[in-house]
Amino acid sequence: MVRAGPVGTHLSASGLDIFGDLRKMNKRQLYYQVLNFAMIVSSALMIWKGLIVLTGSESPIVVVLSGSMEPAFHRGDLLFLTNFQEDPIRAGEIVVFKVEGRDIPIVHRVIKVHEKGNGDIKFLTKGDNNEVDDRGLYKEGQNWLEKKDVVGRARGFLPYVGMVTIIMNDYPKFKYALLAIMGAYVLLKRES
Incomplete structure (x- = not known):
């Protein structure tokens, strides 16, 4: 009433x-x-x-934000990551990496690995759905990634669970409406 x-x-x-x-x-x-x-x-x-x-990952759970890894991962898939330093990086592995000057980590596949005798590893990545490798995404003058750039390695995923996050980021009014509904629900539950 x-x-x-x-x-x-x-x-x-x-x-x-x-x-x-x-x-x-x-x-x-x-x-x-x-x-x-x-x-x-x-x-x-x-x-x-x-x-x-x-x-061992600074961000153990991430959401795929683009279609660059289709058909392996789709926009909105939730990835579970590990990043144990003793595990070697191999071609074919899917990594999440940060590039200097970019805020959002990128999820792509390792396509080439160069190991030096002293144990240093450099590698090149590419999105499965992209035509070219990621050298255009790296900072200017950078041709290879190193282990320090890796946030984590994909170990599992839940399809489309992250769409809620994408919708809330794309439509901020939806986020506030959802928070208001949840708050109202809690208050109504408490009264009953």
Whole structure:
């Protein structure tokens, strides 16, 4: 039920008046809600940091953002990465790498590897769906990648699970609407 008052429309009857619900809470309830939220955030951070330690990758989970790796991976696929330094990089392996001057890591396949006698490895990458290698993507004057450029190596994936992330980045209003719906759901669940 929606009640109209002299100031405007109030949605407290449907449970969507968030500020009204906050005003009704005593200090102990409010502290409890803040503490619950802090526990959820810290738990997520601990899980993320634990995955970083277990996988050896600074970013153990990434979303494929383009179609350059089709048909192996499609836009929106969620990749699970590891990056153990003792594992050698081999041709045919799919790596996620960062290039100086670019913010977003790139997911492509290693097509050539050059190993020197002293153990240094340099390699060249290419997207499966691209016509040419990635030398045009590397920083100016760079012809090969090195191990230090690798964020991780693909070990598994979930198809299209990352589309939620892509949609939220492409359509920011959708992200805020989704957050509002989730907040309303939590409040309604708490009242029942």
